[in-house]
Amino acid sequence: MKRVIVFLMLALGLIVSVAPVAADDAITVTTSQFTCNFNKNMLFQVETQSRAEISKVELVMQFDGLPSPFRADAKFDVGNKIQATYDWNLQQKYLPTGVAGQFWWEIEDRAGNKKTSDKKTFRVEDSRFKWQTLAEPRFALYWYGGGADFGKAIFARAIQAMDALQKDTGVVVERQLQIFLYDKRADFLGAMEPNVNDWVGGRAYSDYGITLIHVGATDLAYGLVATPHELTHLIIHRKLGDIGTVGFPRWVDEGLAMYYEFVPPALEPEYETLLKRAIQNDTLLPLRTLSGNFATDARQASLSYAQSFSVVDFIYRRYGKEKIAQLLAEFRQSGASDDIFRKVLGVDTEGLEAAWRQDIGAKPRVIPTRSGAPTPFPTFGLSTDATSTPAPRVASAATPVPAPTTAPRASSNPISQLCGGAFSLIAVGIFAPILYRRARRI
Numbered sequence: 001m002k003r004v005i006v007f008l009m010l011a012l013g014l015i016v017s018v019a020p021v022a023a024d025d026a027i028t029v030t031t032s033q034f035t036c037n038f039n040k041n042m043l044f045q046v047e048t049q050s051r052a053e054i055s056k057v058e059l060v061m062q063f064d065g066l067p068s069p070f071r072a073d074a075k076f077d078v079g080n081k082i083q084a085t086y087d088w089n090l091q092q093k094y095l096p097t098g099v100a101g102q103f104w105w106e107i108e109d110r111a112g113n114k115k116t117s118d119k120k121t122f123r124v125e126d127s128r129f130k131w132q133t134l135a136e137p138r139f140a141l142y143w144y145g146g147g148a149d150f151g152k153a154i155f156a157r158a159i160q161a162m163d164a165l166q167k168d169t170g171v172v173v174e175r176q177l178q179i180f181l182y183d184k185r186a187d188f189l190g191a192m193e194p195n196v197n198d199w200v201g202g203r204a205y206s207d208y209g210i211t212l213i214h215v216g217a218t219d220l221a222y223g224l225v226a227t228p229h230e231l232t233h234l235i236i237h238r239k240l241g242d243i244g245t246v247g248f249p250r251w252v253d254e255g256l257a258m259y260y261e262f263v264p265p266a267l268e269p270e271y272e273t274l275l276k277r278a279i280q281n282d283t284l285l286p287l288r289t290l291s292g293n294f295a296t297d298a299r300q301a302s303l304s305y306a307q308s309f310s311v312v313d314f315i316y317r318r319y320g321k322e323k324i325a326q327l328l329a330e331f332r333q334s335g336a337s338d339d340i341f342r343k344v345l346g347v348d349t350e351g352l353e354a355a356w357r358q359d360i361g362a363k364p365r366v367i368p369t370r371s372g373a374p375t376p377f378p379t380f381g382l383s384t385d386a387t388s389t390p391a392p393r394v395a396s397a398a399t400p401v402p403a404p405t406t407a408p409r410a411s412s413n414p415i416s417q418l419c420g421g422a423f424s425l426i427a428v429g430i431f432a433p434i435l436y437r438r439a440r441r442i
């Protein structure tokens with residue numbers, strides 16, 4: 001009997017030693033590499049080997065700030081020792097400069113062994129230029145056109161705006177936001193996805209917390225306004241999240257962005273003039289129409305921005321900072337804007353408008369019978385080319401961004417993502433008020 005047991009034990013031991021063993025260290029990763037060829041591709045490569053044939057190599061990318069990782073099968077020739085590659089074509093699946101995260105590999109062999117490689121970082125970089133950087137934990141500014149003072153002045157203004165917004169509303173910037181300033185128009189256009197309209201002056205990729213702006217090295221005044229304006233949008237949209245941003249009235253969004261362009265807040269003289277004239281002539285636009293896209297007409301668009309600033313300024317003065325903070329918190333939860341205004345301010349849009357008009361010395365507006373849905377202006381887009389006509393052009397031709405399969409979702413409707421309306425992961429920003437200024441100045 002004892003012999004039989006010994007024999008059985010030996011036999012079992014033999015079987016165990018002959019059968020493939022799934023072990024953690026069966027698969028080894030020799031090298032794991034990342035190369036970015038800007039606006040061409042991102043190349044992820046891994047060299048790995050195992051005692052059994054490698055059967056599956058999956059690349060996992062975790063984008064900073066995005067909840068779920070992107071996964072894709074890498075290409076390789078089957079064998080025990082292989083080199084696998086995943087080629088992310090940036091022409092087809094565009095990502096702006098500054099997008100970063102971590103990647104790793106999940107490898108399997110035919111014996112059932114599995115291996116997860118160490119994590120490494122990746123970053124999309126526009127390597128065409130020698131970027132200068134100023135950064136603090138909440139914000140990083142990149143530029144190459146102007147000298148150190150150029151960037152320093154813009155950075156200081158942006159930080160000032162961010163501090164003021166944070167102090168007023170309690171909005172905390174948890175992850176670093178990035179703004180890239182492109183000196184030349186051609187450089188800027190070359191940094192974006194193919195076939196983008198050449199009148200676009202800036203783009204916000206809200207969910208990555210990245211904005212690209214065309215700001216010439218000789219146009220410091222524009223950079224000083226555009227940067228805090230766009231930074232405010234990035235901060236607010238991040239605070240609101242995807243859901244909150246959808247229902248967020250455009251006038252609140254643009255009004256806040258304009259409010260923090262200057263510290264203390266101020267309306268530039270040309271807007272001031274427009275607003276005063278509209279008060280005198282009783283041609284102020286109904287506030288409700290500013291909830292959606294702004295007018296395509298240049299003058300009305302500028303007036304829309306001026307009014308947006310004025311109403312936001314009024315809310316700050318009349319109701320207090322904490323009410324703005326409360327509004328943001330409520331919109332984050334989503335809901336009808338009138339319900340939110342009533343809850344926080346005690347008035348609906350028309351009630352707020354009436355109080356605001358009285359405050360700025362405008363006549364009471366004769367409120368037409370409400371038809372239910374607000375009447376939006378036509379879609380608003382602008383030429384960003386200072387040499388072209390200042391009259392805006394419709395943004396309907398804006399190019400949708402092709403989508404990677406999972407992580408970065410594509411913009412479903414670029415029109416809804418103009419400056420101040422960046423709703424989805426990849427958003428398109430067009431910087432309207434500034435462009436008017438610009439067009440006028442040049």
Ligand SMILES: [Zn+2]
Binds near residue numbers: 229233254257431432
């Ligand atoms: Zn804006």
